[in-house]
Amino acid sequence: MTRLLRLLPYAVAIAVALALPRAMYPVLALDILLWGLFAMSVDLLLGYVGLLSFGHAAFWGLGAYAAAIAAKSTGVPFAIAALVGAAASALLAVPFGYLAIRRRGIYFAMVTLAFAQLVFYVANEWRDVTGGENGLHGVPRTFPGLALGRSADFYYAALPLILLGYVLAYRIVHSPFGHVLVAIRDNEPRAQALGYATWRYKLLAFVLSGGLAGLAGGLFALGNGFASLDLLHWTTSGQAVLITILGGIGTLWGSLLGAVIVLELRDALTSAPEASGVVTGAVFVVIVLAFRRGLWATGRDALRRFAAPVVSARIDISEGEVRHGRS
Amino acid sequence: MSVAPTTYAVETDGLVKEFAGFRAVNGVDLRLEPGKVHALVGPNGAGKTTLFNLLTGFLRPTAGRVIILGADTTGLPPERIARRGVARSFQITSLFDQLTALEHAELALQAASTVGYRFWASEGALERYRNRSRELLAEVGLADLASRPAGKLPYGQKRALELALAIALDPRLLLLDEPTAGMGVEDIRRTIDLIRKAHAGRTVVLVEHNMGVVAELADQVIVLQQGRVIAQGGYAVVREDPAVVAAYLGQAHA
Numbered sequence A: 001m002t003r004l005l006r007l008l009p010y011a012v013a014i015a016v017a018l019a020l021p022r023a024m025y026p027v028l029a030l031d032i033l034l035w036g037l038f039a040m041s042v043d044l045l046l047g048y049v050g051l052l053s054f055g056h057a058a059f060w061g062l063g064a065y066a067a068a069i070a071a072k073s074t075g076v077p078f079a080i081a082a083l084v085g086a087a088a089s090a091l092l093a094v095p096f097g098y099l100a101i102r103r104r105g106i107y108f109a110m111v112t113l114a115f116a117q118l119v120f121y122v123a124n125e126w127r128d129v130t131g132g133e134n135g136l137h138g139v140p141r142t143f144p145g146l147a148l149g150r151s152a153d154f155y156y157a158a159l160p161l162i163l164l165g166y167v168l169a170y171r172i173v174h175s176p177f178g179h180v181l182v183a184i185r186d187n188e189p190r191a192q193a194l195g196y197a198t199w200r201y202k203l204l205a206f207v208l209s210g211g212l213a214g215l216a217g218g219l220f221a222l223g224n225g226f227a228s229l230d231l232l233h234w235t236t237s238g239q240a241v242l243i244t245i246l247g248g249i250g251t252l253w254g255s256l257l258g259a260v261i262v263l264e265l266r267d268a269l270t271s272a273p274e275a276s277g278v279v280t281g282a283v284f285v286v287i288v289l290a291f292r293r294g295l296w297a298t299g300r301d302a303l304r305r306f307a308a309p310v311v312s313a314r315i316d317i318s319e320g321e322v323r324h325g326r327s
Numbered sequence B: 001m002s003v004a005p006t007t008y009a010v011e012t013d014g015l016v017k018e019f020a021g022f023r024a025v026n027g028v029d030l031r032l033e034p035g036k037v038h039a040l041v042g043p044n045g046a047g048k049t050t051l052f053n054l055l056t057g058f059l060r061p062t063a064g065r066v067i068i069l070g071a072d073t074t075g076l077p078p079e080r081i082a083r084r085g086v087a088r089s090f091q092i093t094s095l096f097d098q099l100t101a102l103e104h105a106e107l108a109l110q111a112a113s114t115v116g117y118r119f120w121a122s123e124g125a126l127e128r129y130r131n132r133s134r135e136l137l138a139e140v141g142l143a144d145l146a147s148r149p150a151g152k153l154p155y156g157q158k159r160a161l162e163l164a165l166a167i168a169l170d171p172r173l174l175l176l177d178e179p180t181a182g183m184g185v186e187d188i189r190r191t192i193d194l195i196r197k198a199h200a201g202r203t204v205v206l207v208e209h210n211m212g213v214v215a216e217l218a219d220q221v222i223v224l225q226q227g228r229v230i231a232q233g234g235y236a237v238v239r240e241d242p243a244v245v246a247a248y249l250g251q252a253h254a
């Protein structure tokens, strides 16, 4: 019974994911899930290793370009192209991570920002491959046996890959590796004194995070049919960080919630783009002030308090497994 | 240089650590016999913790060499030294605030394996460390607090967990920086018993201000003052040493 109860949220989540393209434009629904995955990759570093990356646009954007190029030049099925995007970004994350994890705090943020600017510059100059300012358009999306012309069709075809990304992020956080990451976040010298080569763990986390961002970016390019320079722009990195903070650092699912809010807001404000920045900023300030620990953690605790009289005993049991704001 | 007949647990040659021109450790030559309890004492600021940091790789020496369990470890990072069988505890309690006491023990127990890299595995992979973890926590009196995050433990229990972490590594060399600091009589008693038990088959180096603890545990006492060793030997001998008496004059503790 308790087990079933614990599976309930996942069942609800999948039902929501399946119904989403009926409730809103399928393109928007896809963007929300992908930005959610992108922000999760940021949260993986920020919430679980304590590293604020301000350069994740590099991985999102490279994933998009790599997937677009793979799809355009070879016509591989979209899933393969998306995985090419993930692999390219994970690969790029190796040298970037190797150099960046030597820094902490604001210096780490600055180093990652600088690397991302470098990637932006290269993409801008390397016109033959990237299309320069025009970007790459008409990216095909195919899959043997499936007609993916309509956005809703692609949404459902991409959903398993997206869910795979979420599951991987969840797995990473709730694995022996995740425990070591939290230990490093809390007290790196102590972890070293126990014999953990902490830089290797941080590097692996960085590469996994880059790969997840690349997967999200690749699917974004395939879903929207283009890859363009603004995917690599520093404001894209900023947006991912903003989504993570809105949803709640170190909550993983909060990133998805943050993506819903930011993208819905942006969609609602498309008719008045000049107001969008101000409104998003204002919403951000209000949410951060009202929900100190982000929407997810605050909402979850409220829900627990509300449900407490009914299932208090059960929650006590699950508390040990859910544990203190890490889930 | 002639080859020493025994392998020392710790050997240092002309060890120096300078902080912006100030010599916190100033030419220390240690030869610590294996299997014994060595107490490192000296007034505040004598350089005891700095010496620990040099031995465990948290600081690089300005000059000199460190040889631990027969191997030159000078300049190695802390994790490499830890993996050679060296565990330390910290003077200022140093734990993982968000992790439970049980997870602390598991982290220490699994440190020797590569299970920590398994990002694809479930937490069930840690199950096999659970029993030993609980045992360990029971040994240090934390059985009832196993599922509490370390940040929420009372001070005395934090110190106990600090010690448990070091013991869990099953080290050949155990370095304890003021394990009884701030403890009441009862906790001190238990800590002494624990160290004595943990000592079996190991070398222990203990920084300690409480001379009762030193007298009870130490086979060998090393007195440090202003970064130099000013005396060493058995407790009874060392405490009569005029240089030691002079060093401790005016010091509140002794």
Ligand SMILES: Nc1ncnc2c1ncn2[C@@H]1O[C@H](COP(=O)(O)OP(=O)(O)OP(=O)(O)O)[C@@H](O)[C@H]1O
Binding pocket: B019, B024, B042, B043, B044, B045, B046, B047, B048, B049, B050, B051, B091
């Ligand atoms: N990182 C550092 N930078 C500058 N000075 C330092 C540093 N670490 C220690 N010192 C100085 O080196 C000297 C020795 O400090 P250390 O902590 O080793 O003393 P200690 O013997 O452990 O003292 P206590 O009994 O108070 O713990 C002190 O004067 C201290 O101020």
Ligand SMILES: [Mg+2]
Binding pocket: B048, B049, B050, B091
């Ligand atoms: Mg000290």
